[in-house]
Amino acid sequence: MIGSDSIDIVFQVAGIGVLVAAISAIFKSVDKDEFANWTTLAGVIIILFIIVNKVGELFAEIRQVFLIH
Amino acid sequence: MKLFGSICLFLACTGYGLIRARYYRERPRQLQQLRLALQGLETEIEYAQTPLPVAFVRIASRINGPVAGLCAFVGSELAESSRAVDEIFKTAFTKFDQQLYLTKEDREVICLLAATLGISDRKDQLKHLKLASSNLHQLEQRAAEDRTRLEKMWNYLGPLLGALIVVLLY
Secondary structure, eight states: OOOHHHHHHHHHHHHHHHHHHHHHHHHHHTTOHHHHHHHHHHHHHHHHHHHHHHHHHHHHHHHHHTTOO | OHHHHHHHHHHHHHHHHHHHHHHHHHHHHHHHHHHHHHHHHHHIIIIIOOOHHHHHHHHHHHSOSHHHHHHHHHHHHHHHOOOOHHHHHHHHHHHTTTTOOOOHHHHHHHHHHHTTTTSSOHHHHHHHHHHHHHHHHHHHHHHHHHIIIIIHHHHHHHHHHHHHHHHHHO
16 A cells, blocks of 8 residues: 555655765764764654654554454 | 745755854954954054054054954044943944854953053053964964864755755655
């Protein structure tokens, strides 16, 4: 059941990944390593938040399929 | 509508980055102008023995940028009012706050110097001027170092942050 909505999420996560990588690279190039690490961590958390919803939906669907309520 | 909002957000973040970058670009330049002004003041005091109000107005005509405005303001205020020099400098700094890209530290150096101007003999004033000059020189070098790194960083960081927020909200 892959609709255009779920493909959008893939692109969104990919975009965030690219931008976070770029930002952390910039921080690293100006010797601000701690900021670079924080940005990476923030990116991971943001993406996790997006994905957790979808994973929750997945589990709900699995339950429904096997009729575990 | 969504696209329009995204573009606005992106441009706003880019603008913010450019403004922050301008702060790092302008600060060394203004510190240099300030140092030139102090050198001018040094000559005025040492060789011409000009009264302070006249000296400041003369210096203002010699340099350019916001620092010139600052000097002109201080000169005219000195001629008109009978307040202490450092008080006048403080009001001048608050008045030109928007145009000056100086940190608290930079202002502190000038205010410390201003407290000694016009209340002691020539030699003492010149000593203080030299001290402030060398302090400013140090700050200038540090500001120049910051400039090479942080100006570029903010130039890139602004648009990237904008793009990140747009992607997050889209």
